[in-house]
Amino acid sequence: MKKRVYRFFLDYEKEEAWVNDMAEQGWYLKRTMVGYFIFEKGEPGQYIYRNELIKGKSQDYFDFLESMNIEFISKFGVWAYYRKKKSEGPFELFSDSSSKIKYLKSISRLFIAVTFLNLLIGFFNLYIGLGESTERFLNTGVSFLNFVVVMIMCMQILKVERRKKGLQRELHIFEA
Secondary structure, eight states, rough: OOEEEEOOSSSSHHHHHHHHHHHTEEEEEEEEEEEEEEEEEEETTTTEEEEEEEEEHHHHHHHHHHHHTTTEEEETTTTEEEEEEEGGOOOOOOOOOHHHHHHHHHHHHHHHHHHHHHHHHHHHHHHHHHHTTTOOOHHHHHHHHHHHHHHHHHHHHHHHHHHHHHHHHHHHHHHO
16 A cells, blocks of 8 residues: 655654654655655554765765665655664664764755755846836745745754754764
């Protein structure tokens, strides 16, 4: 039996926790796209899932994961999902704070790029909307949506930066 769920996340940790909750109920992720998840019914609690921003990852990295019995499940754009049998023990993609900090920096860079792109497009649409264009109502509305996206992305950037700073504090405490 298959289950299709529409649910949008900006916080990758919340998304991962939700997919793992679904797995605990016996729904195993088979495929995903932004906001769209396909699950298949199975025995509850067999797998642990992780998601990851994979921009810049080489084939060697994926081969390494496979050698660790980590199964690639789904990829959409620059995001991928993996799973591992729960019976094989804990499953983390990042073994230390330094690698997690580096990962959070790459997520932050992606969010910043999306923010600046929306800011640029928003100002362009606002400029057209305030002019003599026949589509000024449409352009002004689209610019408003762009600015809403900018605010949402800024909140996500701040969340990622807080996580990163918390890890940096932990790392500094352990080094001292």
